[in-house]
Amino acid sequence: xxxxxxxxxxxxxxxxxxxxxxxxxxxxxxxxxxxxxxxxxxxxxxxxxxxxxxxxxxxxxxxxxxxxxxxxxxxxxxxxxxxxxxxxxxxxxxxxxxxxx
Numbered sequence: 001x002x003x004x005x006x007x008x009x010x011x012x013x014x015x016x017x018x019x020x021x022x023x024x025x026x027x028x029x030x031x032x033x034x035x036x037x038x039x040x041x042x043x044x045x046x047x048x049x050x051x052x053x054x055x056x057x058x059x060x061x062x063x064x065x066x067x068x069x070x071x072x073x074x075x076x077x078x079x080x081x082x083x084x085x086x087x088x089x090x091x092x093x094x095x096x097x098x099x100x101x
Contacts, residue, residue, distance in 0.1 A: 027093050036061040039070040039085035
């Protein structure tokens with residue numbers, strides 16, 4: 001009786017309607033709030049790779065012409081670190097420009 005389940009599973013996997021997840025770097029940035037989350041993610045990962053624990057994220061995002069710009073800050077070891085991210089609207093997330101001061 002397990003064969004109908006296996007056949008159904010094979011049909012589901014081979015179905016042309018199945019959706020695969022994209023890497024965030026392959027995602028396109030379409031909204032300011034989406035870009036703000038992406039900037040937070042990128043900057044958080046930057047600090048964690050340096051074995052530092054950022055906290056207290058604050059930010060604002062604006063659209064200037066066809067660009068999104070996020071200015072934010074993290075606290076790291078009780079020091080405020082400024083973050084600036086910029087991307088062209090509709091571009092892939094991996095093209096984000098980021099500065100940390």
